[in-house]
Amino acid sequence: MNLNEMICHRKSCRSFTNVPVDAAAIETIKAFPMKPLYPEIKVRMDIVSRDKVKCICPWTTPQLIAIYSEEADGYLENIGFLFQQMDLYLQTLGLGVCWLGMGRMNPKTAVTVEGMKFVIMLAFGHPKGDQLRHDFKGFKRKSLAQIADTPDSRLEPARLAPSAVNSQPWYFTHEGDTIHVYCSRKGSRLDAGIALAHLYVANEGFRFFKADQITDLPGYSYIGSVTL
Template sequence: MPLNEMIFKRKSCRSFTNAPLDAATIETVKAFPLKPLYPEIKVHWDIVPRDKVKCICPWTPPQLITVYSQEAEGYLENIGFLFQQMDLYLHSLGLGVCWLGMGRMNPKTTTEVEGMKFVIMLAFGYPKGDQLRRDLKSFRRKPMDQITDKPDSRLEPARLAPSAVNSQPWYFTHEGDTVHVYCSKKGSRLDSGIALAHLYVANEKSFCFFKTEHRADLPGYTYIGSVTL
């Protein structure tokens, strides 16, 4: 199934089998090309076995993706943008996926990546049962009028994006053909990157991200960037 269709089907998986993925599938995942939001920010990621991480979740699968980044302006939204593409791709392979904000590397079995900060991990593997949604009614998301200054069906992919504790911290305003993207000051910029990834996947040929200098923040929100779709 194409990645843009996965936007309307995906759901976070918290029930995995204990069967590890075969080597061929692991190599296929590693070869998947990811488009960055900020190409100049260095990112390192790897697929590691469960004993390389520390996580309180009893359902942690046999393998996880661990993500490190150079700390630079925009690095959190860059990570969200990159690895939500991976999330959708893994779903398209029939695998279950879940972002793990509480996971950490195990200092007894891993070495930190020099010059980079550990950011996040994604649990993925064979799901128990169906890992896809059957219809849009199963999404628990804010209505469109709570995330944008005016109705815009093009923003539906962003509305359906996952976020930590389903907080949906993003907000969009319009100026001609440009959509300005904001993140709640209490929310995660990584989550805003995830929403941007959905806009990119849904508009791969026309999506363009840029930042406007001196763009004012909104009350309670921080300016993330702007897009044309």
């Protein structure tokens, strides 16, 4: 399955074996090329063992991806955009994965990365059993009409995107060929980046830009605009 096909099958995994992902696979994962929204923002990923992490969730994985970024404008949506590509990629390798907003670096062993802050982590590993979705019934998501000013089937990949506590904070408006992307002020811009990643993976012609003279919608912040 390729990344685009994985959009309709992916699922957060919370049940793993204790078998670590082997060194060869870790090298493949480190080499996976991810496209950024903002290439100028420095980002770093470290694959760390469980003992480097503090998390109160009842399940765990032997390894996690710790994600750091410069704190520049747009860094949250940039991280969501980059690492949702990784979420899909890990699942094409047959691994299970879950964004872990609850996870923190263990202060006893945490490394300080000059000029960067820890943002979030992804838990990944060998899933117990079949971990993918095989039909759309498993997706609990808003309708296309709820996430855009006009229902637009091209937004289906974004509609299916994962978000923290399934909040789905994104909203899309149309202006000619351009789609403007917003994020609810109560939601996380990281989630908006995740939805944008699905639009990128599903559309070869994806282009992201900041439009001139655009105003925020009430209760929403402007993230950027795309053509597909």
